[in-house]
Amino acid sequence: MIVVSNISPINYLVLIGQIHLLHDLFGQIIIPQAVYRELSDAAAPLPVQDWIADAPDWLKIQPVSQPSDEIIDRLDPGEGESILLAQTLDADLLLLDDMKARHVTTERGLVIAGILGILDQAAMRQLVDLSTAVQSLQQTSFWVSDQLLQRLLDKHS
Structure with missing residues (x-):
C-alpha cells in the first residue's frame, strides 16, 4: 500500500502521542x-520538531x-506537494485534513483520510482508545465540529 501524508495528520498524531498508528495501520x-520542511520548521511544535529530527525508518522523504x-499553486506548499506526490506514485491513500486541499484531491480522484479517519481505522482495529485519543x-x-466528533464516538460506542 502506498500512503502519502501531508503535515496535519503527522503533527496531530505526534501531539497526542499516537504517531505509531501510522506505521501500525499503513506500514x-x-x-x-x-x-519535511514544515515539520522541521521552528514554527512547528517542539515535540513535532523533535520527532522529525529522529524520524523512524518507516517514514520516507x-x-x-x-x-x-x-490549482496546486493556490495551496500550502506541503499540501500541494503531497497531492502531486500522491498522483506521481499512484498512491492508494493521501493523508490530509485541510478542506480546500481535500476538495482538490477528490477532484483528482485520490482517496483521502484525515486525522479522524486514521483514529477511526485504529479504533476499528482496537489499536487505540478512541475516547482518550479524541480528548x-x-x-x-485541531478543529472539528461537535456533530462530526459525536458521530465518530457514537460509531464506536
Whole structure:
C-alpha cells in the first residue's frame, strides 16, 4: 500500500502521542520535501520538531518531480506537494485534513483520510482508545465540529 501524508495528520498524531498508528495501520508513509520542511520548521511544535529530527525508518522523504499547476499553486506548499506526490506514485491513500486541499484531491480522484479517519481505522482495529485519543486531540489546535466528533464516538460506542 502506498500512503502519502501531508503535515496535519503527522503533527496531530505526534501531539497526542499516537504517531505509531501510522506505521501500525499503513506500514510505510511517504512525505514530500515540503512536508519535511514544515515539520522541521521552528514554527512547528517542539515535540513535532523533535520527532522529525529522529524520524523512524518507516517514514520516507521523497522529492516531487511532477510540475505544479495553477490549482496546486493556490495551496500550502506541503499540501500541494503531497497531492502531486500522491498522483506521481499512484498512491492508494493521501493523508490530509485541510478542506480546500481535500476538495482538490477528490477532484483528482485520490482517496483521502484525515486525522479522524486514521483514529477511526485504529479504533476499528482496537489499536487505540478512541475516547482518550479524541480528548487529547481536543486539547490541540485541531478543529472539528461537535456533530462530526459525536458521530465518530457514537460509531464506536
